[in-house]
Amino acid sequence: MKTLRQFVWGILILVFAASLMAGLLAPAPYGQQFRDSTNAGPSRRFPLGTDELGRDRLSRLLYGSRVSLLLAPAAALLSTFIAALIGGLAGYLGGWWERLIMRFIDLSLSLPWLFLLLTVRALLPLNVSPVASVSITFALLGLLGWAGPARVVRSGVRSLTSSGFVLQARACGCRGSRLLVMQVLPNLKPILQAQFWISVPVFILAEANLGLLGLGVSEPLPSWGNLLRGLENYGAVRSNPWTLAPVLLLVIVMGSLHLVFPGEDYYS
Amino acid sequence: MTRRCSVLALAAYLLSWRAFAQQGGELHFCLHSEPKTFNPQLVTEEGGETIRYLTGGVLIRVNRSTQELQPELAVSWKILAGGRKIEFALRQGVSFSDGTPFSAEDVAYTMRALMDTDLHSPTGDSFRSSAGPLDVKTSGPYHLTITFPAPVPGMERLFDQVAILSAHSQRKESLFLGPFCMAEYKAGSYVLLRRNPHYWKRDDAGRQLPYLDSIRLDIQKNRDLEMLRFRRGQLHLINNLDPELFDQLAAEAPSSVHDAGASLDSELLWFNQVPSSPLPAYKKAWFRSQGFRRAISGAINREDLCRVVYRGHASPAAGPVSPANQFWFRAGLKQHAFDPQGALGRLEQEGFRLDGGVLRDRDGHPVEFSVITNAGNKPRERMAVMIQQDLGKLGVRLNVVTLDFPSLIDRISRSYDYEACLLGFVNDDMDPNAQMNVWLSSASNHQWNPEQKSPETEWEAQIDRLMRAQASVSDPRKRKASFDKVQDIIWDEAPFLYLVYKNSLSAVSAMVQNARPTGLRPQTYWNAERLSLVSEVARSR
Numbered sequence: 001m002k003t004l005r006q007f008v009w010g011i012l013i014l015v016f017a018a019s020l021m022a023g024l025l026a027p028a029p030y031g032q033q034f035r036d037s038t039n040a041g042p043s044r045r046f047p048l049g050t051d052e053l054g055r056d057r058l059s060r061l062l063y064g065s066r067v068s069l070l071l072a073p074a075a076a077l078l079s080t081f082i083a084a085l086i087g088g089l090a091g092y093l094g095g096w097w098e099r100l101i102m103r104f105i106d107l108s109l110s111l112p113w114l115f116l117l118l119t120v121r122a123l124l125p126l127n128v129s130p131v132a133s134v135s136i137t138f139a140l141l142g143l144l145g146w147a148g149p150a151r152v153v154r155s156g157v158r159s160l161t162s163s164g165f166v167l168q169a170r171a172c173g174c175r176g177s178r179l180l181v182m183q184v185l186p187n188l189k190p191i192l193q194a195q196f197w198i199s200v201p202v203f204i205l206a207e208a209n210l211g212l213l214g215l216g217v218s219e220p221l222p223s224w225g226n227l228l229r230g231l232e233n234y235g236a237v238r239s240n241p242w243t244l245a246p247v248l249l250l251v252i253v254m255g256s257l258h259l260v261f262p263g264e265d266y267y268s
Numbered sequence: 269m270t271r272r273c274s275v276l277a278l279a280a281y282l283l284s285w286r287a288f289a290q291q292g293g294e295l296h297f298c299l300h301s302e303p304k305t306f307n308p309q310l311v312t313e314e315g316g317e318t319i320r321y322l323t324g325g326v327l328i329r330v331n332r333s334t335q336e337l338q339p340e341l342a343v344s345w346k347i348l349a350g351g352r353k354i355e356f357a358l359r360q361g362v363s364f365s366d367g368t369p370f371s372a373e374d375v376a377y378t379m380r381a382l383m384d385t386d387l388h389s390p391t392g393d394s395f396r397s398s399a400g401p402l403d404v405k406t407s408g409p410y411h412l413t414i415t416f417p418a419p420v421p422g423m424e425r426l427f428d429q430v431a432i433l434s435a436h437s438q439r440k441e442s443l444f445l446g447p448f449c450m451a452e453y454k455a456g457s458y459v460l461l462r463r464n465p466h467y468w469k470r471d472d473a474g475r476q477l478p479y480l481d482s483i484r485l486d487i488q489k490n491r492d493l494e495m496l497r498f499r500r501g502q503l504h505l506i507n508n509l510d511p512e513l514f515d516q517l518a519a520e521a522p523s524s525v526h527d528a529g530a531s532l533d534s535e536l537l538w539f540n541q542v543p544s545s546p547l548p549a550y551k552k553a554w555f556r557s558q559g560f561r562r563a564i565s566g567a568i569n570r571e572d573l574c575r576v577v578y579r580g581h582a583s584p585a586a587g588p589v590s591p592a593n594q595f596w597f598r599a600g601l602k603q604h605a606f607d608p609q610g611a612l613g614r615l616e617q618e619g620f621r622l623d624g625g626v627l628r629d630r631d632g633h634p635v636e637f638s639v640i641t642n643a644g645n646k647p648r649e650r651m652a653v654m655i656q657q658d659l660g661k662l663g664v665r666l667n668v669v670t671l672d673f674p675s676l677i678d679r680i681s682r683s684y685d686y687e688a689c690l691l692g693f694v695n696d697d698m699d700p701n702a703q704m705n706v707w708l709s710s711a712s713n714h715q716w717n718p719e720q721k722s723p724e725t726e727w728e729a730q731i732d733r734l735m736r737a738q739a740s741v742s743d744p745r746k747r748k749a750s751f752d753k754v755q756d757i758i759w760d761e762a763p764f765l766y767l768v769y770k771n772s773l774s775a776v777s778a779m780v781q782n783a784r785p786t787g788l789r790p791q792t793y794w795n796a797e798r799l800s801l802v803s804e805v806a807r808s809r
Contacts (some may be wrong), residue, residue: 127639219653235516
């Protein structure tokens with residue numbers, strides 16, 4: 001198990017390092033169109049071939065990994081933080097505070113966020129640079145993705161507050177924020193970790209879907225999301241299997257993350 | 269003896285082939301939207317138009333292959349009174365789908381209903397060149413004269429859209445004069461059309477048309493699923509194929525795909541020139557400058573757009589009319605030449621300067637603007653990204669913004685909060701009169717600066733005059749001369765930067781006989797009454 005973890009750590013470090021050094025490793029600028037080599041297969045010049053506009057797929061994958069690997073976890077962190085705050089308060093305070101917060105969470109889950117996102121897009125200025133647009137996209141995902149995890153956190157806090165060690169701490173006079181910080185939060189860590197790692201791939205895929213509404217990462221900046229959008233055409237994927245590279249990378253990275261940061265303490 | 273037997277066998281084989289080829293069967297293809305109405309006078313969208321085309325009997329039909337007018341329920345017609353009046357002699361012995369006879373009264377009833385202002389018929393609106401009553405006089409069961417309050421240019425062609433209703437039946441929408449009748453409709457699922465047993469048309473051998481027993485129109489919005497079903501043999505026709513899917517299918521079954529050349533549709537880009545738009549004054553000044561617009565146009569590599577985005581199934585566009593529209597096409601117009609250096613020179617004449625790789629106007633503002641297009645339309649998104657790179661070479665920073673369609677429409681027609689827009693024009697009507705709502709400065713679809721109280725520029729005033737002039741005469745040559753001048757002005761002033769004319773791409777199953785796809789809608793089934801299906805057995809023979 002230890003060897004496997006070391007191997008997986010190696011993969012993750014490699015992927016993160018490659019994405020951070022995209023400027024050095026990429027064979028071409030990610031937006032440059034080689035219009036005479038569109039939809040080309042893998043070659044020495046284009047190791048992963050080119051896309052429909054003749055852009056080098058490997059370069060786009062490296063830069064896209066940088067965007068997604070930095071911003072999707074950032075968005076997941078934001079949503080997990082909000083979930084911990086709101087879910088934690090609901091579970092810890094109990095009573096009508098809990099009922100009120102739970103109704104708010106239910107309301108948030110039932111709202112048609114699609115329309116909210118459309119409204120946000122309509123309100124945004126049009127001349128937004130691709131970097132700003134990608135930051136806005138992931139910030140929105142982070143701000144809107146807390147409700148589901150908040151319910152899980154609230155259940156976790158409820159079970160923790162009624163557990164033996166918390167009762168014992170209370171009996172010893174530990175109350176209020178001290179009880180929360182010293183006893184509840186450390187034991188909540190596995191739940192928060194699990195929610196965090198669940199959110200990362202969800203946000204990466206959500207970003208891909210938001211692209212259809214004009215909210216995703218704007219061209220020519222690549223991200224795993226808009227690279228995955230290129231796989232909509234089944235016929236093209238079947239004849240060009242190397243276009244599955246972003247999926248493969250996503251699966252490897254997500255699988256690796258689950259192996260090195262497991263939530264097994266919580267699940268066990 | 270052996271030789272005679274061989275000849276007889278060959279003859280028998282050919283006869284059996286013909287019998288198989290015309291044995292009936294059910295043709296399957298997809299509608300991409302739910303029909304909003306079955307009233308042929310209120311049709312506005314693809315689903316309704318398809319059903320009207322297949323079920324409606326019309327007086328005159330535009331032959332989609334030759335673009336000539338051909339007599340249908342009218343055997344002859346004559347335009348009188350300078351284009352205000354039309355006189356029809358109708359076909360005799362024609363019956364509706366229930367067997368009741370067709371006469372001039374039905375045409376009179378249809379035209380009165382169509383021109384009723386309370387009906388708000390889009391088809392009726394195309395005949396309405398000025399206010400006033402319509403006068404319809406019948407002289408016998410097969411002759412009638414229709415007089416409009418003012419000349420209606422290109423009037424005969426408009427009758428291609430007028431499906432004749434029964435004057436006497438209470439069930440007007442369920443009686444048909446076309447080759448097929450409505451048989452069944454399941455909302456969200458399918459429309460079934462059956463052969464009209466009383467259809468008047470016969471083939472050269474005297475056999476009654478249509479050959480098919482029925483047509484099933486499956487309501488299917490997803491083009492990928494449509495393609496999958498076509499590959500499995502569950503569908504026989506696909507119209508308006510995406511170039512990418514076309515090429516995939518061409519690789520699998522080359523004989524099933526058809527590129528009928530240029531369609532009437534074009535893709536274009538325009539700048540927001542609305543004076544009241546919430547744009548900074550300096551940007552408004554750029555967009556209202558003819559030199560700026562022409563320079564941007566000259567920096568766009570249209571050949572590459574056709575080659576890369578449309579995989580060669582498009583041609584560079586020069587003006588508002590595509591070569592598919594044989595009569596109105598202005599052959600003398602050439603696309604704005606791709607010349608980045610020339611474009612930069614033109615911009616320098618306008619006071620712009622290239623400063624450290626960034627183009628700046630005379631006040632030092634960097635030239636940066638956004639282009640909006642509808643999200644999910646891959647060819648448009650790709651064109652925008654290619655234009656982004658082309659303009660980047662001039663030092664212009666272009667931001668590509670994809671929006672959902674309602675937001676986009678809101679920006680271009682209500683709030684005017686946008687800078688440039690990339691969209692397409694879908695043309696069904698070949699006559700420029702159908703584009704009055706685009707070219708008149710007072711029109712709502714005069715996209716670059718709509719609904720002007722009076723023309724804000726001299727060239728727009730000139731377009732107004734020319735469009736009204738062409739609409740007030742019936743002589744096609746005079747009309748063409750006026751509209752040619754309009755096309756010249758559009759080319760010179762570049763309010764719309766025409767990018768490409770899309771080709772008409774379609775797929776037809778090898779089981780379908782007599783299909784001759786064209787560039788005009790409906791591309792594959794325009795001769796539906798003559799389409800037939802061969803069984804797999806006959807095909808293998």
